[in-house]
Amino acid sequence: MARYFLTRLRVEGFRGINNEGEPLDLKFSQNSVNSIFAVNANGKSSLFDALCYAFHGEIPRLALLQAQENPDAYYCNRFHSGSGATIELELAPDDGTPDVYVKIERSRQGQRTVTSTTGHADPQALLTSLGEDFSLLDYRTFTRFIDDTPLQRGRAFSSLLGLSAYSDMRQSLQAASNTTALNGDLGLAVLNTQATSAQQTVQQQLTILRTSYQHVTGHPFDDVGRLDKYASDVATALGGVEMLKTLFDGKLLLDVDFNAVKDAVRQAEGGEQRKELEKTLEAITSIEALGTGDPNGAATEQEAILNLITTRDARLAATRGDLFKRLHEAADKFIAAGTWAEANQCPLCMETLDFPIAEHIRSQLGHYREVADSIKEIGDQWRSASCIQRLSRLEKLAALSVPEAERLSGTLDRDVTAGTLTSAAVTNALARLTTLETQLADKLSALRSRKDQLEKELPQSLVQLTEQVEYGRQFKGSLVAYRDKQQDEGRIRARIAIRERWRNFVTRATGVYADAEVALSTARIAAIDSEYKDMFRRIMNVADIVPELRRDAGREDLHVQLSDFHGQHALSARALLSESFRNALAISVFLAAAMRHVGAPRFVVTDDVTSSFDSGHQLALMELLRSQLQFGLNAQGLQFILLSHDGLLEKYFDRLGSDSAVAWKHHKLQGAPPMGAILSQSQDANRLKTTISTLLSAGQTTQAEPLIRQYLEFALQQIIRKVNIPVPIDFAMKDQSRMVSNCLEAIKVHTELHKSASTLVLDANQVTNLDTVHVPAIVGNWVSHYETGAGSSLSAPMLQGIVQSIDALADCFRYDDTTATPVVRKWYRSLSSR
Amino acid sequence: MPVFRFDDSNTFEANWSAFMVELEAVDAGMAAILAANKDKLAAIVRQGERNSQARSTFNAAIVAALDVLVAQAGGAS
Numbered sequence: 001m002a003r004y005f006l007t008r009l010r011v012e013g014f015r016g017i018n019n020e021g022e023p024l025d026l027k028f029s030q031n032s033v034n035s036i037f038a039v040n041a042n043g044k045s046s047l048f049d050a051l052c053y054a055f056h057g058e059i060p061r062l063a064l065l066q067a068q069e070n071p072d073a074y075y076c077n078r079f080h081s082g083s084g085a086t087i088e089l090e091l092a093p094d095d096g097t098p099d100v101y102v103k104i105e106r107s108r109q110g111q112r113t114v115t116s117t118t119g120h121a122d123p124q125a126l127l128t129s130l131g132e133d134f135s136l137l138d139y140r141t142f143t144r145f146i147d148d149t150p151l152q153r154g155r156a157f158s159s160l161l162g163l164s165a166y167s168d169m170r171q172s173l174q175a176a177s178n179t180t181a182l183n184g185d186l187g188l189a190v191l192n193t194q195a196t197s198a199q200q201t202v203q204q205q206l207t208i209l210r211t212s213y214q215h216v217t218g219h220p221f222d223d224v225g226r227l228d229k230y231a232s233d234v235a236t237a238l239g240g241v242e243m244l245k246t247l248f249d250g251k252l253l254l255d256v257d258f259n260a261v262k263d264a265v266r267q268a269e270g271g272e273q274r275k276e277l278e279k280t281l282e283a284i285t286s287i288e289a290l291g292t293g294d295p296n297g298a299a300t301e302q303e304a305i306l307n308l309i310t311t312r313d314a315r316l317a318a319t320r321g322d323l324f325k326r327l328h329e330a331a332d333k334f335i336a337a338g339t340w341a342e343a344n345q346c347p348l349c350m351e352t353l354d355f356p357i358a359e360h361i362r363s364q365l366g367h368y369r370e371v372a373d374s375i376k377e378i379g380d381q382w383r384s385a386s387c388i389q390r391l392s393r394l395e396k397l398a399a400l401s402v403p404e405a406e407r408l409s410g411t412l413d414r415d416v417t418a419g420t421l422t423s424a425a426v427t428n429a430l431a432r433l434t435t436l437e438t439q440l441a442d443k444l445s446a447l448r449s450r451k452d453q454l455e456k457e458l459p460q461s462l463v464q465l466t467e468q469v470e471y472g473r474q475f476k477g478s479l480v481a482y483r484d485k486q487q488d489e490g491r492i493r494a495r496i497a498i499r500e501r502w503r504n505f506v507t508r509a510t511g512v513y514a515d516a517e518v519a520l521s522t523a524r525i526a527a528i529d530s531e532y533k534d535m536f537r538r539i540m541n542v543a544d545i546v547p548e549l550r551r552d553a554g555r556e557d558l559h560v561q562l563s564d565f566h567g568q569h570a571l572s573a574r575a576l577l578s579e580s581f582r583n584a585l586a587i588s589v590f591l592a593a594a595m596r597h598v599g600a601p602r603f604v605v606t607d608d609v610t611s612s613f614d615s616g617h618q619l620a621l622m623e624l625l626r627s628q629l630q631f632g633l634n635a636q637g638l639q640f641i642l643l644s645h646d647g648l649l650e651k652y653f654d655r656l657g658s659d660s661a662v663a664w665k666h667h668k669l670q671g672a673p674p675m676g677a678i679l680s681q682s683q684d685a686n687r688l689k690t691t692i693s694t695l696l697s698a699g700q701t702t703q704a705e706p707l708i709r710q711y712l713e714f715a716l717q718q719i720i721r722k723v724n725i726p727v728p729i730d731f732a733m734k735d736q737s738r739m740v741s742n743c744l745e746a747i748k749v750h751t752e753l754h755k756s757a758s759t760l761v762l763d764a765n766q767v768t769n770l771d772t773v774h775v776p777a778i779v780g781n782w783v784s785h786y787e788t789g790a791g792s793s794l795s796a797p798m799l800q801g802i803v804q805s806i807d808a809l810a811d812c813f814r815y816d817d818t819t820a821t822p823v824v825r826k827w828y829r830s831l832s833s834r
Numbered sequence: 835m836p837v838f839r840f841d842d843s844n845t846f847e848a849n850w851s852a853f854m855v856e857l858e859a860v861d862a863g864m865a866a867i868l869a870a871n872k873d874k875l876a877a878i879v880r881q882g883e884r885n886s887q888a889r890s891t892f893n894a895a896i897v898a899a900l901d902v903l904v905a906q907a908g909g910a911s
Contacts, residue, residue, distance in 0.1 A: 063880065063881075129845075164881070166846060167882070168879045168881070168882065169875070171879040172878035175879065175884060176878060176892055182893070186893060186896075186897055187897070494904050495900070495904055498900045499897070505857075505864035505865075506864075509853075509868065512838050512853070512856060512857070512860075515837070520842060523842060599845075
């Protein structure tokens with residue numbers, strides 16, 4: 001399988017890189033370490049983002065923004081007048097096959113298009129294959145390894161080992177199989193309550209069926225599996241009575257009209273007592289149909305509701321009322337609309353905050369969402385609680401005659417819906433239920449006494465028949481209710497069962513996955529054991545400090561220990577190692593794993609990962625890359641592309657990049673992002689000059705000015721580098737807008753020094769021109785106008801004169817080498833020698 | 835049954851496919867639901883950052899799929 005070097009990157013209109021009509025164009029050597037330096041806010045991270053987008057289709061830090069922050073609006077450069085962004089990659093396969101050219105375009109509407117002018121069959125698949133952990137390493141991923149807890153470190157470590165996709169998916173599975181989250185998200189608690197309630201109803205109906213069957217037929221009901229036969233027995237028993245025969249003849253029990261049956265009995269013998277007996281029996285059966293209450297179950301349900309109310313009240317305490325809620329919602333909409341540019345300023349009171357206002361609003365609204373979740377949970381629990389359903393039924397029971405105005409259940413239902421249900425109201429409702437249960441028992445007892453009394457007073461045959469008919473009606477009603485509730489319960493149990501099945505499945509899947517992932521990372525750690533330790537030793541130049549990575553079996557935790565610390569063993573690395581050592585360990589692990597991995601990308605792009613190293617260790621790391629790991633010197637090596645904003649490191653990059661004997665290619669980015677262009681100084685000096693001339697010829701002085709500044713900085717730094725003029729230690733770190741005068745000052749100080757010592761190698765004309773023509777021209781026409789920001793714009797001819805002064809100034813530090821044929825114009829070796 | 839392990843010479847996607855095959859032996863119906871919702875699962879943790887809303891979205895999709903399965907089983911019976 002071919003692996004790919006990244007040999008060219010062109011970017012236009014993406015993030016901070018405007019470069020309208022003139023893409024930032026960087027060529028990389030596959031045989032050299034490639035470095036890119038830019039001061040802050042000069043396009044370096046935009047390049048890294050461009051590669052992220054090319055390979056992953058997104059920029060992680062934008063992908064993590066909330067939708068209302070409209071992250072899609074920040075991919076394309078906001079000052080580019082074109083239709084979108086363009087990223088072009090040139091990839092060189094390591095098997096000698098032709099280079100592959102891939103173009104990624106993103107429209108302002110977010111449409112991504114990937115094409116290949118070299119005819120690659122599936123350029124998107126190629127980009128996806130290049131998006132491995134080892135191809136791009138940013139500072140965030142790197143630093144998370146350093147001081148995290150063992151658990152957090154274990155998670156960050158996956159990226160260093162090239163296993164972040166595995167780690168993310170394991171964490172996703174663990175989040176999805178978390179017991180608490182599953183119970184809530186799958187609604188298991190509510191379903192279980194519903195199932196229990198349905199089951200209780202089924203049992204109650206079964207009890208009624210037993211009793212009523214026995215009353216009608218005089219036989220025991222002992223096999224619930226024979227319900228159809230028992231229904232037939234009831235119909236047969238009542239249909240056997242001569243006066244009822246026609247009403248039952250040829251009918252199933254469920255089809256019998258019991259109102260007609262009762263009318264028939266009523267007509268057989270009238271009288272008030274008969275009617276009263278019938279009504280008394282109706283009342284008895286209606287009470288018996290309710291079954292008996294369950295005080296223990298009610299207490300459990302009451303406790304569950306009270307707990308939910310306590311949680312809701314605690315959450316409610318974190319909020320500040322409905323007016324604030326509306327205020328935060330309005331603020332959320334206002335900020336999401338994108339009209340408020342001050343991220344850390346309150347749009348209402350204009351106070352400057354230590355945190356983004358959008359985060360604060362999200363946090364506040366989050367409290368309100370938690371309250372809403374609590375209210376929903378209370379509602380679910382309330383509506384499915386058997387004791388609450390029973391309270392409602394008892395209050396509506398005609399036999400108990402509770403006046404409508406005194407009924408609690410309706411009022412409480414409204415409180416539940418409004419989210420205002422209180423603990424006191426719940427306690428009061430349960431007390432009411434207890435009272436009604438007592439009244440119900442008393443009422444049933446009174447009704448039964450009255451029934452006995454009436455039965456004694458009425459003719460026995462019709463008394464018995466009336467009773468049988470009533471129980472027959474009850475049997476029919478309970479049979480329907482029993483079957484309905486049984487089906488309900490079955491449906492609920494089926495939903496619970498399949499959710500439980502999912503829970504078991506996803507829990508097991510998570511375990512299998514986590515075991516496999518731990519085994520994979522443990523194997524990778526073991527495989528790179530000697531390599532990372534060797535790299536660590538080289539970078540830190542120590543032999544008696546040996547780090548040891550250890551991953552707990554079956555856990556994510558990663559412990560960093562010292563197997564040797566100046567002769568002592570098994571000590572805490574976190575406690576003993578300085579930041580530089582810990583950084584060295586992290587990068588050693590990453591590089592060792594990257595070198596061993598054989599994936600589609602044969603390049604590694606790092607973004608500022610060495611900034612936290614001290615300078616000595618930075619250099620040791622660079623030497624390790626250059627001499628041991630870079631493809632070219634190492635036939636099995638990788639291509640390294642290092643992005644940095646470190647001023648000291650830049651001097652090192654610049655020196656190596658200028659040395660033709662060293663395999664190192666250096667780029668320095670300069671420009672005026674995000675509105676202007678960014679150019680690579682080393683590559684683009686001639687292009688810069690051509691562009692300046694074109695713009696000035698067209699009278700576009702405003703567009704030419706930033707490019708003249710770049711050209712001037714490049715020329716002056718080139719003189720300093722070529723002639724080896726010493727610069728102050730803070731030279732590269734000074735205010736970049738003062739770079740021109742910094743350079744001129746360094747050149748002036750050292751030419752004066754050599755002049756005083758009579759060692760200056762420049763000829764008399766060069767000294768005169770330098771002192772009286774070129775430097776004054778640049779200072780007078782540029783420094784006083786632009787560095788101070790006080791001057792007005794100059795004309796195009798005047799600016800063209802500055803460019804000529806720059807070239808003439810540089811020529812003061814060169815001479816004709818007449819020993820060569822033909823004569824060659826060369827730089828002086830130093831200010832004192834050719 | 836041998837212990838499932840990822841193959842270090844495979845890509846993540848190839849290893850995920852092997853993992854799914856392993857899960858089909860555990861419970862084919864549930865494995866199919868997991869496979870159909872892989873993108874929603876992957877959104878729960880991205881770049882090490884956990885998103886609880888994405889977890890709720892994933893579980894809501896699972897509940898919907900499970901209810902369909904129950905309804906189909908009810909219809910079949």
